[in-house]
Each structure stands twice: as structure tokens, then as C-alpha cells.
Amino acid sequence: MDNLMKEEREIFKGAANMQYQKGPASVLGYNKGGHLTLTNQRLIFIAHAMNIGQKEYYIPLSEIKYAQNGFHILTPTPNMIKIECNNGEMYKFVVKGKEKETWKKLIMQYALEVKQKKTVELNDNVSVKFCSNCGNEILTNTKFCGNCGTQIQQ
Secondary structure, eight states: OTTOOTTOOEEEEEEEEEEOOSSTHHHHTOEEEEEEEEESSEEEEEEOTTSOSOOEEEEEGGGEEEEEEOOOSSSOOTTEEEEEETTSOEEEEEEOGGGHHHHHHHHHHHHHHHHHHHHHHHHTTOOEEEOTTTOOEEETTOOBOTTTOOBOOO
């Protein structure tokens, strides 16, 4: 895939339809055909050239809240995956039947890994000390223990 960023690698890919979520088309359950690709950083949908409108959709894994079974009342599709993002955006993809569970599992696995890595990177900038009196964990630049009140030696 040509659309990958530096240090991004492909994990899983396959044919998929993306169901429209905005406007009157969402009521009808209109699908856009294309390919879905999971990388170690994003979920990418590239629509076929003959589709009208936006052709590329990029969903950062750090923004994915969950991936679960999807459903549309007018067009029931057993192979639908619903992706909900932290900001409330919703994406629905119809994938090959036997791949649905694999997609859900891998999306959540890599989304969790990305979130944990971000947390570790943020925490790498914070050093931790312990109170000599009570053993309570103390952040750098703290002058007194929040647990016992002992003054911390710098």
C-alpha cells in the first residue's frame, strides 16, 4: 500500500464495503465498495475509483473506542463491523463472513497496543520517587508526601 506513513506496517487487509453514515444515504444503507487495511497505526478504507465522493478514510487506532458487530435495520448484514471513535464518529464496514471476527479482534488488539504505547511514552517523562517514611509513591518536584506529610529531600 502506497499510503503508509513512516514506521507504519500492514497487519491485515481485505475487500470491504463501507456503509454511509451521514445524510439521507445512511437511512437507505448505501455502501461504498473498496478495500479495508489495518496497519499498526491506522484503519484505512480506500474506495474503488468508480465510487462517488470521498475515496480515502483514515481512522487512527488511538481514536478507536471499540469494534463490534454492526447492524442496520433496513439492510441486515451479518458480516458488518461497527467502529466507534472517541469523538462519537461511527463507521460501518461489511467484510467477508469468515473474516469478521478476525477484523474485530485485530482492530481492538492493535488499538489497545497503540493506546498503551502512548501512555508509556507519556509516563517516560515522569520520574517517580518513594517517601522514605511511609513508602508512598511521589512524583518529581513534590516537596511533601501526600500520604504522611514528610518533607521530601530533593
